[in-house]
Amino acid sequence: MTFANIGSLGTVPGKRDELVTLLTRPSAELAAIGCLLxxxxxxxxxxxxxxxxxxxxxxxxxxxxxxxxxVQAAIAEARPLLSGVMGGTRFEVVGSPLR
Amino acid sequence: MTFANIGSLGTVPGKRDELVTLLTRPSAELAAIGCLLxxxxxxxxxxxxxxxxxxxxxxxxxxxxxxxxxVQAAIAEARPLLSGVMGGTRFEVVGSPLR
Structure with missing residues (x-):
């Protein structure tokens, strides 16, 4: 079943864009291991x-x-950029009005 | 810019699946008006x-x-199923490691 992981990552002031750059770094591994989006x-x-x-x-x-x-390396690289304030939600997808 | 809308909709106990059925009802209109997912x-x-x-x-x-x-009709139909407890987050997409 498709799994959704939604997160909000608080950053140290001024470090948001640096974290964006890190998280958007191309990774063929994620798709290979089952990341759909x-x-x-x-x-x-x-x-x-x-x-x-x-x-x-x-x-x-x-x-x-x-x-x-x-991913472990990215998490370690991201740690100094994070404020520690995190949020999010996880759920199992059961359908869509687009399908 | 791609816009993300993430939401959690509290339901009246026992009404969750009814709301799922309503929200997953096929709609070509949503895609036509710019819904990507x-x-x-x-x-x-x-x-x-x-x-x-x-x-x-x-x-x-x-x-x-x-x-x-x-959508207005679906909102009206959903209203009696909702507990009023809602959450969510909205953001502009700036990139992806999959692209």
């Missing part, structure tokens, strides 16, 4: 936050991605 | 909540969709 975004209302909306083939695919060396 | 989902952790993850060609396309008679 990975949208990175920002909002003028929250200048120190980066948003992600991800769809995965399954919750297991998402979990497995976190063990990829490249 | 509209995923409806649930989570075992929150049995009285329906989640939506939407991508639109723009914030304007999303706003315009709310004026569609079919």
């Amino acid at each position: 990975y949208e990175v975004g920002v909002s003028d209302d929250e200048p120190d936050t980066v948003f992600v909306a991800e769809l995965w083939e399954s919750a297991d695919a998402h979990r497995a991605s976190l063990d990829l060396p490249s | 509209y995923e409806v989902g649930v989570s075992d952790d929150e049995p009285d909540t329906v989640f939506v993850a939407e991508l639109w060609e723009s914030a304007d396309a999303h706003r315009a969709s709310l004026d569609l008679p079919s």
Whole structure:
């Protein structure tokens, strides 16, 4: 079942764009491991936050991605940019009016 | 710029699946007006909540969709199913590691 992972990542003031650059770095590995969609975004209302909306083939695919060396390296690289304020939601997709 | 609208809709206990059915009713109008993605989902952790993850060609396309008679009718039909507890986030997409 398609799994959705939506997140908001608070950044240290001024580091938002650096985190965007990191998160949007091309990665063929993510698609190979079952990532269907990975949208990175920002909002003028929250200048120190980066948003992600991800769809995965399954919750297991998402979990497995976190063990990829490249993802572990990105997480380590991102850590100093993060404020520690995080939010998000996860759910199983059950349908769409577009399909 | 692609616009993301992520929402969580609290339902009256026992009405979640009815809301899912309503929100996943096929609609060619949404795509025609600029809806790129509209995923409806649930989570075992929150049995009285329906989640939506939407991508639109723009914030304007999303706003315009709310004026569609079919969407207005669906909102009215959904109202008695809702608990009033709502959440969500909106952002502009700036990139993806998959593109």
